[in-house]
Amino acid sequence: MATVQTSDYRQIIWHLAEGIDPLTGEVLEAAGPLNSPVVIRALYSLLADTEARPRRTQNGRAIPENFGKPWSELDRTYLQESFLGGMAESKLAASLKRTKGGMTSELVRLGLKEAPAPTGMRSPPQQPDVLNGETTEMSPN
Secondary structure (H helix, E strand, C coil): CCCCCHHHHHHHHHHHHCCECCCCCCECCCCCHHHCHHHHHHHHHHHHHHHHCCCECCCCCECCCCCCCCCCHHHHHHHHHHHHCCCCHHHHHHHHCCCHHHHHHHHHHCCCCCCCCCCCCCCCCEEEECCCCEEEECCCC
16 A cells, blocks of 8 residues: 555645545535535635644654754854853753754854763673673673
């Protein structure tokens, strides 16, 4: 089965709102339920709602407006002054419409913050040394 994208769903709804069968391209019957003014308004309202929604990541969180965009000098100056002035990092990220991670990366580039320690890294498994009662690192296979 082919994967259907959100834009495909929107196109289907648009066709239905316009009175066109999205599968065949033919005009829908005038007496059909999809030609009711209430249904047509509902379809257009649904289209407007989907356009107004913020982009989302796979985990469901909204993507800030400036996500992935280059930093302007004005934003860098605001970031530096606000950070040094003690503004909370979450509030600062929100005001710049950036993720907290993106803001932290820029603070590191500006030399205002140390890079965070990598996460998710595990140390190699330990194997007990039965004879000496010590633990030694196991080498990966």
